[in-house]
Amino acid sequence: MTDRTLLDHISRLPHGKATFKQLVKELGAKGVPRAELEPVLDRLAEAGDLVELRSGHFVLTANSREFSVGRLSKHRDGYGFLVADKPMQGVVGDIYIPTASAEAAMHGDRVLVRVSRIEASGRADGEIVSVLKRANATVVGEFRVVKRGNFVVPHDERLRDWIEIPEGMEIPPRPAETDRVGIAPLKIEKPEDLDGFIVNVEILEYPANGESGAGRVIEILGRPGDFGIDVEIVIRKHHLPHRFPGEALAQAAGIPEALSASDLEGRRDFRGMDVVTIDGETARDFDDAVWVDRAPNGNYLLHVHIADVSHYVRPGTPIDLEARLRGTSVYFPDRAIPMLPFELSTDICSLRPQMDRLVFSALMEFDHQGDLVAREFTPGVIRSVERMTYTNVHALLEGEAEQRERYKPLISRFELMREFAMVLNRKRVRRGSIDFDLPEPLIEFNEWGEMTGVTRSPRNIAHRIIEEFMLAANEAVAAHLEAAGPSIYRIHEQPDPKRVMEFEEIASHFGYSLGIGAIPVKKFSYADKRRDGQRQRKDVVLAEPSLRISPRHYQKLIAQIEGKPEERILSQQMLRSLKQAKYSDDNVGHFALAAKSYTHFTSPIRRYPDLIVHRLLGGAGPPAAELGPIAGSCSQSERAAAEAERELVAWKKIKFMEGRLGDEFDALATGVTKYGVFVELEDLFIEGLIPIDTLPGDRYTFRESLRKIVGANTRTEFSIGDRLRVRLDRVDEEERKLQFAVAKAERPRASSKGKRGKQGKPW
Missing domain, CATH: 2.40.50.140 (Nucleic acid-binding proteins)
Incomplete structure (x- = not known):
């Protein structure tokens, strides 16, 4: 008996609930023995999909008006909020968890919550019933020697509770190596020597109800002021996998760089074409190469060649399992955590110039309006003729004599790329695609990883060329896979009406509007104090507006504010009104791009979903049932990586400002x-x-x-x-x-x- 069979059975019953005795009788009549039912019930209850009521009935959590499942987000003062997996009828926003109940779990834990009160405004209170899954197997923090024992104070203030380190568990047998340089070897002989050091702790007993947890030190990272300690802390705080298992390293070391005759079987040979890569000056892994020409009928031919990682990383191998766990590469200012071992990411798979490399190619033909009229996807082999940078392509196209002389044979190719990229851009603009073309901050660091200043990240026509070509390839692949069967998509859902109306209020103060209609009038009511007496609240009652919002509304406003003093602030607020893009096996389109179908195909060296898409194109994708879980875990990995990158940059900014x-x-x-x-x-x-x-x-x-x-x-x-x-x-x-x-x-x-x-x- 499967989990889905039992869930479907309960959902079809009157009131959507049943007792254990009732289930034994009904399913027994269908040939399901009691011994088979019990473990399925236990498993679903542990996962939070089912909950047992006081009456003895089992009910689907998703259909319950009393229970909700999600992630606990705690505040450093002790209270928290449940970020629910699915919206609950009548509830607006996250569910408040008072301190007394929030003590039962740690920040980030997946919990089952009983909703105790829903107010007229839609705000809700709840209490934790059980912890379904722990988010923190380890905790990084500062080792403290105090009178009542040895403790570790978590670096993340939302974890709050100190972790006690029992006698004999303070010093690991072999402290793990870090990637820092210039630090003398640690000599820790007794626990007292660890006072003030940053350590990583494996939790043996979780804190609960005001009692400290217990753990053992597994890594000694260094002192708070040591070079690189900030990176080490952030990596462990966000639980980023950063050391490749021996099996994965051994597999990578055994992959030959030179291509054999068998590697080339069944591949199109593009080595005679002047294919190029265009990347930033500091890029080390080149996973895309491009070529453009004009067809005999006057149409544009676009070839996007992507590193064929799927040829080297086969499903279920050690490298594949580690890549799936990581989900993405992580980029810090002074180092990177690659998704794949360096042998693959910067060498064998990287499309380095004048070297034969395996690719998966998207071959496309577009008319003069930018409409796709033909597409083909094929394994191939290329030899990139040049490793171009955004800077020198821009200089060449702007007429700089030195660059035009150096790349003379490629001038007409780059000029056609510029022409075609603008055709594609105009096509996107016509359909309403949103383009926040704002300069991004580029933080400068010295050799010790210290921030020295901030400049505006350059953005020129070469960036636009690659952006348009990659978008076109991703859309073409998505449309092809959607017609072929189940797939993974990069989706961007419609914005939440409440967020849109909040933005409209802000925009109205500047004399602007998205043009979606009148803003509902707010009504204010005052709630009693929280039961724990911690805070008082003013509720805002706002009827859920029915909005017909399209990306074109955003596009028009972006055009209105371009070049105005308020452009940056309103663009930031517009971005906040939109939802985050994510991966899904359910295609709901991409709102910001105004695209019916979109996926990620162009970066398999650094994104696991792209690798899955390559396998699907090659007819060797995972079963359809696995696509949803893969999409979900990759979305989580992407968020964790982004949060870690932001936190480290924020930390370095703080250090930079200390002297000012x-x-x-x-x-x-x-x-x-x-x-x-x-x-x-x-x-x-x-x-x-x-x-x-x-x-x-x-x-x-x-x-x-x-x-x-x-x-x-x-x-x-x-x-x-x-x-x-x-x-x-x-x-x-x-x-x-x-x-x-x-x-x-x-x-x-x-x-x-x-x-x-x-x-x-x-x-």
Whole structure:
């Protein structure tokens, strides 16, 4: 008997529930013995798919109005929120878990929650019934020697509880090596020597109900100020796999670089064509190469050649299992954690110039409107003629004599690439595709991994060429696989109406709108204190709007604000109103790209879903039942990698600002809340807070209905988009926070009571 069979049976019953005795009788009549039923029930209950009520009935959690399953997100003060797997009827947002109940689990744990109260606003309270799956098998933190014993204080403040280290478990037999350099070997002879060191701990007993957990030290990473210790901490905090198993390394070492005759069997030979790679100056793994020509009928021919990782990484092998576990490569400022061993990622699979390399090729023909009229996918072999960079392609196309002379045989090819890329871009624009073409911060570091400054990441026509070609290939592959059967897609769902309306409120203060209709009027009600007495809340009752939102609404607004002072702040707020893209076996389209079908095909060296797509194209994909779980785990890996990358960069920014206390900066107000004004330094892309009680010249309160902070006497306002001159007052390295103060008010802006007219000048 399968799990799905039992779930389907219960879901079809009256009221969607049944007792164990009832299930034994009904399923027994269908030939399912009691001994077979019991383990299935236990397994589904442990997974949170079924829950047993006090009445003895089993009910599907997904259909219950009393229970919900999801991930616990804890606050450092102890309370938490359940981020539910599926929305619950009548509930808006996450479910609040008070401190007394949240103590039963750790941050990130998968838990089953009983919903105890749902208010008129849709906000809900709940209590943890059970922990379904632990998120933290290990914890990284600082070793402390105190009177009552030895403990590790978790680096992640949301974990809160100290982990006790029993006698004899303080020093690992062989401390694991790290990737740091310039550090003298550690000499730890007794537990007292570890005081103040950063260690990694395996949890043996989880903390619960205010009691400390217990664990053993498995790694001694170094002292807090050691070179590279920040990377080591972040890797372990986010549980990123970073050491390849011996079996995977042995397999990689045994793969020959030279191609044999059998490697070339059944492959198209593209080695006589002037195929090129175009990447950044510091790139080391080249997984895509391109070629463009004009067909005899005047159409455009586009070849996108992608490293054929699937030829070397076969399903179920040690490298494949590790790649699936990692899901993605992770890129830090001073190092990377590759998805594949270096022998593959930077050598055998990398499309290095003047070397024969195996590829999986997308061969496409487009008409002059950018419409795809023919497609073919085939294994191939190429020999890239040049390793181009975005910089030298841009220089060549801009007419720089030195670059045009150096790459003279390729000039016409690159000029045709530019022409065709703009055809593809115009096609995307016509259908409504969103393009946030904002400069990204490029953080500069010295040889010791210390931040030295920030510049704007260059973006030129060469970036546009590769972006358009990769988008075209991914769409063509997605359409082909969708017609062939089950697949993995890169989906981007419709935005949440509530987020869209919140953005509309912000945009309206600048005189803009997405053009989706009137904003519903907010009504405010005041709730009683939380049962644990920790906080009081004001509820916002907002009817769920029925929106007909399309990417074209965003596209039009982006065009309106282009080049305006408010472009960056509104673009950031627009991005926040959209959902995150993810992987799925259910194709719901890609909202931002205005694409009916989209997938990831172009980066199998660094993304596991791309490798699965290659296997599907080659007819050797996994069973359909595995595609959903693979998509889910890869989405989780992608989020963990992104969070780790952001955290490390934020940490390095904090270290950079430590020496700038008292300095003044130009800043942009990116948010206003009851806590104060959040600002971003305009030249450094560094964020911080001006606390509301430090704002000068008045007593200020936050007006949620206006999304403004207003002075009680002067009526001076602070709003999103204000430009301020700020002074750095405090650097909190432990909490990774910066505190600023308003340096001077050039022209205070007063509001007119009850009037919402044109805004005055910002600071």
